[in-house]
Amino acid sequence: MIIGIPKETLPGEARVAMVPEVAARLVNKGFSLQLESGAGLPAGYHDDDYVAAGVEIVDRRQALAAELVVKVRKPSAEEVGGMREGALYVGFVETCNESDQVLQAMFDRGIRPLAMERIPRISRAQSMDALSSQSNIAGYRAAIEAAARYGRFFPLMMTSAGSVKPARVVVLGAGVAGLQAIATAKRLGAEVYAYDIRPETREQIESLGARAIDLDLGEEGSGEGGYARELSDEAKARQQALLAEELARAHVIITTALIPCRPAPVLITESVVKRMREGSVIVDLAAANGGNCPLTEADKVVRKHGVILVGHTNYPSMMAGDASTFYANNIANLLGIMVEQGESGPRLKDLSEDEITRAALMTPAGDSRH
Numbered sequence: 001m002i003i004g005i006p007k008e009t010l011p012g013e014a015r016v017a018m019v020p021e022v023a024a025r026l027v028n029k030g031f032s033l034q035l036e037s038g039a040g041l042p043a044g045y046h047d048d049d050y051v052a053a054g055v056e057i058v059d060r061r062q063a064l065a066a067e068l069v070v071k072v073r074k075p076s077a078e079e080v081g082g083m084r085e086g087a088l089y090v091g092f093v094e095t096c097n098e099s100d101q102v103l104q105a106m107f108d109r110g111i112r113p114l115a116m117e118r119i120p121r122i123s124r125a126q127s128m129d130a131l132s133s134q135s136n137i138a139g140y141r142a143a144i145e146a147a148a149r150y151g152r153f154f155p156l157m158m159t160s161a162g163s164v165k166p167a168r169v170v171v172l173g174a175g176v177a178g179l180q181a182i183a184t185a186k187r188l189g190a191e192v193y194a195y196d197i198r199p200e201t202r203e204q205i206e207s208l209g210a211r212a213i214d215l216d217l218g219e220e221g222s223g224e225g226g227y228a229r230e231l232s233d234e235a236k237a238r239q240q241a242l243l244a245e246e247l248a249r250a251h252v253i254i255t256t257a258l259i260p261c262r263p264a265p266v267l268i269t270e271s272v273v274k275r276m277r278e279g280s281v282i283v284d285l286a287a288a289n290g291g292n293c294p295l296t297e298a299d300k301v302v303r304k305h306g307v308i309l310v311g312h313t314n315y316p317s318m319m320a321g322d323a324s325t326f327y328a329n330n331i332a333n334l335l336g337i338m339v340e341q342g343e344s345g346p347r348l349k350d351l352s353e354d355e356i357t358r359a360a361l362m363t364p365a366g367d368s369r370h
């Protein structure tokens with residue numbers, strides 16, 4: 001089975017879907033890998049490293065024409081045009097809208113998209129869960145970003161030249177990214193507080209040594225599959241008001257509250273930003289979905305009312321070497337359940353048989369499996 005790995009083309013994307021170390025394992029299992037020349041360079045992997053792992057270096061046209069194409073970011077129209085009819089695509093598809101034109105173009109040409117963001121959040125699928133592997137990196141990098149932008153110390157400092165109190169860091173949203181941001185800010189010595197709408201996160205927050213912020217919203221925030229659900233307008237207003245006091249006292253806020261395919265909830269209002277101390281930092285991981293703070297600007301770092309607002313939208317790409325390794329491992333583990341050994345090497349199984357691949361495989365609306 002031939003796997004093509006084209007170079008990522010979305011602006012600012014430095015990851016690659018396969019790294020030499022993981023490629024070597026797949027080659028050992030009988031896969032043939034064809035990588036577009038230079039695809040690994042932004043993540044720090046040279047063509048020579050891939051060749052040493054048994055990967056063939058090809059041009060873009062050939063990488064896209066493989067029977068199985070693996071990528072990180074959503075495919076472009078050009079990429080779909082270059083893929084062969086009936087091919088399998090494995091990568092993020094990044095659409096909330098099933099009438100998305102690129103997705104339709106894939107269906108029209110019989111290309112089957114297996115969306116990494118649809119891998120179910122079940123124990124057996126943890127090693128294939130790229131949303132988690134990348135969110136974990138985002139949480140770490142967000143805390144580092146906050147510490148670097150904050151013009152003061154995170155830890156308590158007692159020196160002969162004076163003493164400073166630790167930074168007060170508030171993390172909003174204690175999912176995968178939030179928990180890693182909490183752990184990283186704690187390791188840097190900050191005093192960390194965290195809040196999530198799902199009450200079950202309290203124990204996880206406290207197990208990392210942070211303090212959980214309790215708010216009585218008058219309604220349940222837990223939704224399906226471990227995700228948060230959107231609050232009523234009344235509860236949203238109550239949440240903003242109750243959070244305001246905690247947030248105005250924060251020196252750093254790392255906010256990660258996302259609801260899949262919905263605009264990000266506003267948790268930090270402009271009036272809170274105005275009350276924060278000069279030089280405070282807000283790292284808004286929801287910037288791509290409108291931000292948890294309406295003053296955040298996606299892909300920019302801005303200063304408003306004396307507060308630095310960081311709106312980067314692709315933290316994993318800022319740590320492309322490790323992010324690519326985690327992603328490639330997720331892909332290799334997924335391939336492990338997608339194929340069986342045939343006489344001439346690995347061959348694809350019926351993807352509707354396993355609950356993981358069945359959930360990830362996107363089919364046209366109207367298809368009975370949809």
Ligand SMILES: NC(=O)c1ccc[n+]([C@@H]2O[C@H](COP(=O)([O-])OP(=O)(O)OC[C@H]3O[C@@H](n4cnc5c(N)ncnc54)[C@H](O)[C@@H]3O)[C@@H](O)[C@H]2O)c1
Nearest residue numbers: 121122132173174175176177196197226228256257258265
């Ligand atoms: N294999 C597994 O079992 C597995 C793997 C990964 C994640 N999970 C679970 O999936 C769930 C989602 O994790 P995620 O990191 O993808 O979350 P996410 O990125 O969708 O959201 C981030 C966090 O923001 C919180 N949030 C949303 N709206 C909020 C609001 N208005 N105020 C405060 N917080 C708000 C959410 O509850 C969530 O914890 C979690 O329960 C996580 O433990 C399970």
